[in-house]
Amino acid sequence: MVAQYASDAGNGESAFNDVDQCLRALEDLDSLFLRASRNDGETSVKSMKAKIGTALNALDSLLQTVPSEVLNKGKAIADAYRQADEEEEAETFDPEIKELESIL
Numbered sequence: 001m002v003a004q005y006a007s008d009a010g011n012g013e014s015a016f017n018d019v020d021q022c023l024r025a026l027e028d029l030d031s032l033f034l035r036a037s038r039n040d041g042e043t044s045v046k047s048m049k050a051k052i053g054t055a056l057n058a059l060d061s062l063l064q065t066v067p068s069e070v071l072n073k074g075k076a077i078a079d080a081y082r083q084a085d086e087e088e089e090a091e092t093f094d095p096e097i098k099e100l101e102s103i104l
Contacts, residue, residue, distance in 0.1 A: 002015070002019075002062055002063070002066055003015040003016050003018070003019045003062065003065075005066050005067060005070045006062070006065035006066050006067075008067075009065070009066070009067045011065035011066075014061075014065050015062055015065045015066075018058045018059070018061045018062035018065070019058075019062060021054065021058040022054075022055045022058035022059055022062065025051045025052075025054040025055040025058065026051075026055050028051050029048060029051035029052060029055070032047060032048050032051065033048070036048075
């Protein structure tokens with residue numbers, strides 16, 4: 001969807017290239033994880049970090065193609081979810097609430 005917003009703003013080619021690059025890096029990372037789980041000696045933490053860096057750079061580039069008003073709305077929504085999660089976590093760690101939950 002992010003690429004679609006960028007495309008609507010005239011940055012489609014760049015956005016879709018960034019999406020492709022990110023997906024390729026994630027697929028390569030997945031392959032490295034699989035090979036590492038099979039004790040393949042050719043995999044390394046360094047190569048995994050490189051793939052993660054490539055994916056993050058592509059995501060950063062993609063986000064820069066999105067119109068600022070759309071990006072700001074997305075950030076506001078993400079912040080609201082984070083705040084709700086933090087409040088929920090705070091309640092979960094409250095010993096009194098845990099005690100009440102155990103009684104129920």
